[in-house]
Amino acid sequence: MGEKDIGNEDVGLSLSLSLSLGRGCSSSPPPLKPQRSVPMNNINEKSSWNELFQLLPQAMPLTEKLNMQNAVDRSTDMRPLFGGGINMNSMPSTAETPPDCNQDNRDSSPNNSSLSSGSGCKRSEREEDNGAAVAGIELASCSRGSDDEDGGGGEAARKKLRLTKEQSMLLEETFKQHNTLNPKQKQTLAKELNLRARQVEVWFQNRRARTKLKQTEVDCEYLKRYCENLSEENRRLQKEVQELRTLKLSPQLYMHMNPPTTLTMCPSCERVAVSSASSSASTAHVPALQSNCNNSLGPNIQRPVRVNTWPFDSPISRP
DNA sequence: AATTATGAATGCTTTACCTCA
DNA sequence: GGTGAGGTAAAGCATTCATAA
Numbered sequence: 559m560g561e562k563d564i565g566n567e568d569v570g571l572s573l574s575l576s577l578s579l580g581r582g583c584s585s586s587p588p589p590l591k592p593q594r595s596v597p598m599n600n601i602n603e604k605s606s607w608n609e610l611f612q613l614l615p616q617a618m619p620l621t622e623k624l625n626m627q628n629a630v631d632r633s634t635d636m637r638p639l640f641g642g643g644i645n646m647n648s649m650p651s652t653a654e655t656p657p658d659c660n661q662d663n664r665d666s667s668p669n670n671s672s673l674s675s676g677s678g679c680k681r682s683e684r685e686e687d688n689g690a691a692v693a694g695i696e697l698a699s700c701s702r703g704s705d706d707e708d709g710g711g712g713e714a715a716r717k718k719l720r721l722t723k724e725q726s727m728l729l730e731e732t733f734k735q736h737n738t739l740n741p742k743q744k745q746t747l748a749k750e751l752n753l754r755a756r757q758v759e760v761w762f763q764n765r766r767a768r769t770k771l772k773q774t775e776v777d778c779e780y781l782k783r784y785c786e787n788l789s790e791e792n793r794r795l796q797k798e799v800q801e802l803r804t805l806k807l808s809p810q811l812y813m814h815m816n817p818p819t820t821l822t823m824c825p826s827c828e829r830v831a832v833s834s835a836s837s838s839a840s841t842a843h844v845p846a847l848q849s850n851c852n853n854s855l856g857p858n859i860q861r862p863v864r865v866n867t868w869p870f871d872s873p874i875s876r877p
Numbered sequence: 878a879a880t881t882a883t884g885a886a887t888g889c890t891t892t893a894c895c896t897c898a
Numbered sequence: 899g900g901t902g903a904g905g906t907a908a909a910g911c912a913t914t915c916a917t918a919a
Contacts, residue, residue, distance in 0.1 A: 718884060718917045738910080760885055763910070768883085770911090 721761070725751045729758070733765050 721729070732739070732747055739747065739762060741755075748755040 720884080720918065741908095757884080759909095761883090764883065764885085767911070767913090 719757070721753075725753065729761055729765070733762065737766055737769070738762065 728747070728751060732743075736743075739758065744755045744758050748758045751758065
C-alpha cells in the first residue's frame with residue numbers, strides 16, 4: 559500500500575508543525591510540544607494541537623498551516639474512510655463476546671490474566687460492556703467469523719473486527735471534537751455505533767497513540783531540519799569569521815572597507831533594513847519603514863536582527 | 878509472501894477517593 | 899477535627915500482538 563508513503567511524504571512536507579515556537583531563538587530548539595502537567599484525564603491533544611497551530615510562525619502562510627494540519631490528519635484520519643476494500647463487517651466476534659458473557663474474560667486474553675493487576679483490568683468497562691452486550695450490541699451483523707465462534711476455545715483465535723466506514727467516520731468526527739470520552743459519551747457513542755463501550759475506548763486509545771506517533775515523527779523531522787540549519791548557519795558564520803580575520807590581517811584592505819553592516823528591524827512590522835553603522839543615510843530607511851506602521855515602541859527603537867535558523871521562516875540557502 | 882493498518886490485550890503509572898490510625 | 903499512610907478504583911499510556919486488507 560502506498561498509504562504509508564503518503565503519510566511520510568506529508569510529514570516531510572509539513573514538518574513545521576510544532577515549531578513555531580522557536581522563533582527568535584536560534585540557540586535552542588523550541589519546545590516541540592506542551593508538556594503534560596495535568597492529570598491525564600484532562601489531556602486534550604486536540605487542544606494542544608490547536609495551541610501549536612496558533613503559535614505557528616506568522617511568516618507561514620495559513621494554507622501551509624492548514625496543509626500541515628491536514629497532512630497529519632490525513633495520515634491518520636482519512637485512511638479508515640478511504641482505504642480501499644472496506645469491509646463492512648461490524649460484528650464483534652462472538653468468540654470474544656459470548657452472549658452470556660458477563661464476567662471478566664470479556665477480553666478473552668489467552669491466559670485470562672486480566673484480573674492480575676486489579677488496576678489495569680478496567681472492571682467498570684467490562685461492566686459497561688456487559689451492559690452494551692445486553693443492549694443488543696451483539697446483534698450487529700457479522701459477515702464473517704461465524705466459523706470461529708464454534709471454535710470451542712474461541713479465546714485462542716480472536717477474529718479481528720474491522721469497523722465499517724460509517725463507524726469510522728463517526729468515531730473520527732467524535733475524535734475531532736474531543737479525543738477523550740467520559741463514560742457517558744463512550745456509552746452513547748457505543749450505542750450509536752452498535753459497538754461495545756470497550757471497543758470505542760480501545761479505538762480512542764489507539765487513535766490517540768497513533769496521532770501521537772505521527773506527531774513524534776513530525777517533531778523528529780523538524781528537529782532534524784533545525785539541526786541542519788544550525789549547522790549551516792554555523793558554517794556560514796565560521797566562514798564569515800575567517801573572512802574577517804583575513805581582512806584584519808591585511809589592514810590596508812581593512813581601511814578601505816565599509817563599516818560593518820548591521821541589520822535593523824522595524825519593531826512593529828518586523829521588516830528588516832540593512833544599514834551601515836556609520837552611514838546616516840543608510841539608517842534612514844528604518845524610520846521610513848516605520849512610517850507605514852503603528853509602532854508603539856516609537857520610531858527610534860531599533861533592534862538587531864538575529865539570524866534565524868528557523869527552517870521555514872527565512873531563506874536558509876543564502877548564497 | 879510481505880507489508881501495512883488497525884483492533885485488541887496487557888502491564889504499568891497517575892490521580893482521586895476512601896478509610897483508618 | 900485535621901493529617902498522613904495505605905488501599906482501591908478508574909482512566910490513560912506504552913508496548914505488543916494478531917489479523918484483515
